[in-house]
Amino acid sequence: MTLLAYAVLSLSNMDKKVRVRFAPSPTGGLHLGGVRTVLYNYLFAKKYNGDFIVRIEDTDQSRFVPGAEEYIFDTLKWCGLIPDESVQHGGDYGPYRQSERKESYRQYAEKLVKEGFAYYAFDTPEELEKMRSAYRTEQNPSPQYDHTLRDKMMNSLTLSENEVERFIGEGMPYVIRIKIPTQETIVFTDMIRGEVQFDSSLVDDKVLLKADGMPTYHLAVVVDDYLMKISHAFRGEEWLPSAPVHILLWKYLFGLENMPQWAHFPLILGPNGKLSKRDGSKYGFPVFSMNWTDPKTNELTEGFKEKGFIPEGFINLLALLGWNDGTEKEIFSLNELVESFSMERVHSSGAHFDYEKAKWFNHEWIKKSGVGTLKSGVKELLEKDGFIVSDDNKLEKVIALVKERCTLLPDFSDQSSFFFKTPAQIDTVSILPKWNTEKQQFFRELIRTYKLTTIWNAHETENALKEIAAAHQIKAGELMLPFRIMLVGGKFGPGVFDIAEIIGREETILRITNGLTFLAA
RNA sequence: GGCCCGUUCGUCUAAGGGUUAGGACACCACCCUUUCACGGUGGUGAUACGAGUUCGAAUCUCGUACGGGCUACCA
Numbered sequence: 148m149t150l151l152a153y154a155v156l157s158l159s160n161m162d163k164k165v166r167v168r169f170a171p172s173p174t175g176g177l178h179l180g181g182v183r184t185v186l187y188n189y190l191f192a193k194k195y196n197g198d199f200i201v202r203i204e205d206t207d208q209s210r211f212v213p214g215a216e217e218y219i220f221d222t223l224k225w226c227g228l229i230p231d232e233s234v235q236h237g238g239d240y241g242p243y244r245q246s247e248r249k250e251s252y253r254q255y256a257e258k259l260v261k262e263g264f265a266y267y268a269f270d271t272p273e274e275l276e277k278m279r280s281a282y283r284t285e286q287n288p289s290p291q292y293d294h295t296l297r298d299k300m301m302n303s304l305t306l307s308e309n310e311v312e313r314f315i316g317e318g319m320p321y322v323i324r325i326k327i328p329t330q331e332t333i334v335f336t337d338m339i340r341g342e343v344q345f346d347s348s349l350v351d352d353k354v355l356l357k358a359d360g361m362p363t364y365h366l367a368v369v370v371d372d373y374l375m376k377i378s379h380a381f382r383g384e385e386w387l388p389s390a391p392v393h394i395l396l397w398k399y400l401f402g403l404e405n406m407p408q409w410a411h412f413p414l415i416l417g418p419n420g421k422l423s424k425r426d427g428s429k430y431g432f433p434v435f436s437m438n439w440t441d442p443k444t445n446e447l448t449e450g451f452k453e454k455g456f457i458p459e460g461f462i463n464l465l466a467l468l469g470w471n472d473g474t475e476k477e478i479f480s481l482n483e484l485v486e487s488f489s490m491e492r493v494h495s496s497g498a499h500f501d502y503e504k505a506k507w508f509n510h511e512w513i514k515k516s517g518v519g520t521l522k523s524g525v526k527e528l529l530e531k532d533g534f535i536v537s538d539d540n541k542l543e544k545v546i547a548l549v550k551e552r553c554t555l556l557p558d559f560s561d562q563s564s565f566f567f568k569t570p571a572q573i574d575t576v577s578i579l580p581k582w583n584t585e586k587q588q589f590f591r592e593l594i595r596t597y598k599l600t601t602i603w604n605a606h607e608t609e610n611a612l613k614e615i616a617a618a619h620q621i622k623a624g625e626l627m628l629p630f631r632i633m634l635v636g637g638k639f640g641p642g643v644f645d646i647a648e649i650i651g652r653e654e655t656i657l658r659i660t661n662g663l664t665f666l667a668a
Numbered sequence: 669g670g671c672c673c674g675u676u677c678g679u680c681u682a683a684g685g686g687u688u689a690g691g692a693c694a695c696c697a698c699c700c701u702u703u704c705a706c707g708g709u710g711g712u713g714a715u716a717c718g719a720g721u722u723c724g725a726a727u728c729u730c731g732u733a734c735g736g737g738c739u740a741c742c743a
Contacts, residue, residue, distance in 0.1 A: 170743090205743095207741085224674085268741090286669055289669085343673080345671075346674090346715095349672095354740080356741085358741055361739095364742075385738065386743090387673065388671070388738040389671090413673085414673095414736070420736070474682085494680095498679090504694080549705090624702040628702075635703085640703075640704065641703095
């Protein structure tokens, strides 16, 4: 489709208030793809000053999982993607939980039956299975309940009106199925993929209303999108094959001219095909936004949050997985994303998730983040790891000093433990080969000097060390590594004199003393 | 099997008929750094294949291959 035609098509929707919805089914943790769908919905809504709605699609009672809905909202909160309307945020188009809207769906299904666009079907699950096995061949491994087979089944198309009435009167369970027309080409324009076509003869008669009176996704999504005045409907690519059903429903029920604009997002793939939570444990990276414990099995699936991602990094990595602004810019804040986002630049092909790149985004954001935003998270983490963090001022200095070497939040623990705790042992192996009595003498004098130093800061401690080194005719460079290891315990960390300044005179002297003891042992 | 979507360095991607096919992650080398990082410089590395349209194709068309999704009274 040409750009021009596309622009003209979009025009019809421009006068409409932008209203988008994220419509998750509360069946477990939210994975990468789900959060990205939320994000793109949010970005689109905010970009056009529209409303971002969260609607819970819980029409399958057998799949109800306690805690899943709360988890979704916790994720949104953590990410800073706050809905304008939802179960938790209220709004004029509630209820926002489909199970609570149950009564509103039947009338639409019945209307379709009356108008000949749908029919009652009395086939039991066993009969359906019987039909499938009867018609299953190598050429057709999954026979569909469609125009070729519906007149062989038990439904209001094959039964007389009297029989249908009697069955219903007797309370025989039934579903309502859409009667898909034959030989019709169903076309729609996807905002990402352009024109997509389907041959209606190949589409099956999907169940609209289940025997328990609940709608299926197909009916509910159309009815609710209409009732909630949704202007743009975004979802994952896995929904593309059922788009013709939804388009037909829109045509029969509410008119194509009122149908939202569709966009189907590409899938996020794991290293080998579709991303699953199994990939997480297999390759050692998170798949869910936050920790999720399956209430049935008690199985814990680790989340990005607990792995040490900060929301800014997580959002950024997700946004760039299938979208870019056309420039070479890669680091975006949420506000910048809102500013730059456009649906047309969302890719149509699936993207493999790359954990290394994901970590890079987080690292960039940790470096970019101010001490203030990192402080509470780091403090919590350090205390969880058993360090006593009583001096906030010190904590701030430490964070500023080590953040550039932290990719994930827990790295702060490794990178700053020695600021809060005297090393219980040190890497003597790295010192010993070049250790000698001259150096020992040097450090003894360093202790004496440090005791008398009037001003305790990085500059003074460095000068003192250099002067004594010169007096002892030892190259300062020869002393840096031992000094570092005495203070830190190993060969890592920020500048040694910065460390000395922060841990203070007493502690510095203590660690040198300890170091000499370790080396003498 | 059928239907639908897709295919540019290993990965995320730029390039909308004319570019030495650009960037980022990762990797390698060097520089910086009296540790580890940060940072800097450079390097390896891609248009799936085949036809066609065109003076000219990563770009448009068709076919093939490959990958993915769907094919439930699940979403």
